[in-house]
């Protein structure tokens with residue numbers, strides 16, 4: 001009997017969730033629209049939207065044009081009723097993103113701030129966060145929490161940053177970081193966060209691999225609306241797969257890792273440390289830039305082909321390099337195709353959808369999803 005009750009509660013919650021997500025995604029809708037599109041009875045939908053209105057999550061915004069008969073009430077999600085912040089921590093910068101229920105970027109900032117696991121650092125991040133919220137005019141009462149992404153192995157079971165070679169730290173407990181912020185904090189690996197932003201906000205949330213080409217190389221598998229974390233939260237760590245046996249030394253101490261060939265700084269170092277400048281030079285067909293890009297994409301093609309052989313799914317090129325990669329996709333695809341044993345009927349390679357603050361946005365959306373899940 002008890003089991004039956006739980007199931008009914010779950011069904012109701014699931015229905016409420018589907019209705020709310022539909023409204024969030026489609027802007028202004030009516031009860032009959034929702035009922036038709038998600039195949040739910042009109043009385044059920046009407047009851048759910050009433051409840052959502054009472055909770056302040058949905059608003060009545062007038063009437064829709066009549067298609068014959070009575071005009072239907074126009075319903076919209078109160079998108080700014082809840083807010084979340086994403087904080088992406090890297091070796092030399094922090095990125096902050098403020099988002100709402102629909103994943104809209106309300107404010108974005110990137111600040112030069114070299115990482116140190118020290119009180120001064122976290123206090124400074126806390127100050128930056130507060131001024132960021134002030135400048136955005138964000139109501140703290142609406143803030144669900146802060147999603148924090150780190151370039152390293154984020155162990156959600158032990159609740160710690162297990163290690164980060166690039167930041168030079170290991171065994172950092174989440175609470176030793178979250179105690180500096182007066183908001184609930186949620187932690188995520190940076191590539192996972194990037195994948196989460198691309199996946200959770202996509203129209204068709206299919207399975208894909210997200211290859212993060214930032215100053216470290218990482219990756220993540222997004223499948224069935226979730227991240228695949230792996231047994232030790234190391235799923236997708238392709239930055240340390242060997243592309244050249246005994247090749248260049250990686251920051252991890254091993255030789256021949258993908259990271260030693262495809263980290264973003266391999267390109268930006270040739271343009272005063274500015275990736276944007278590198279791509280300007282490449283566009284102008286500067287000889288050094290062209291040659292460097294040719295070598296870079298040779299290794300990238302090896303990695304893409306290897307990943308695809310294992311997973312057989314779409315691959316999204318993201319991270320800093322992914323932000324500039326759109327005009328070069330056909331060249332990369334040619335190199336990837338040349339390595340492929342099988343003929344492809346469609347191109348499985350895509351550039352990322354989000355160009356700035358993707359990891360921070362994903363970390364924020366992770367916070368938002370935790371809220372939406374329990375609506």
Ligand SMILES: [Zn+2]
Pocket residue numbers: 239240250251252253254257259
């Ligand atoms: Zn390595």
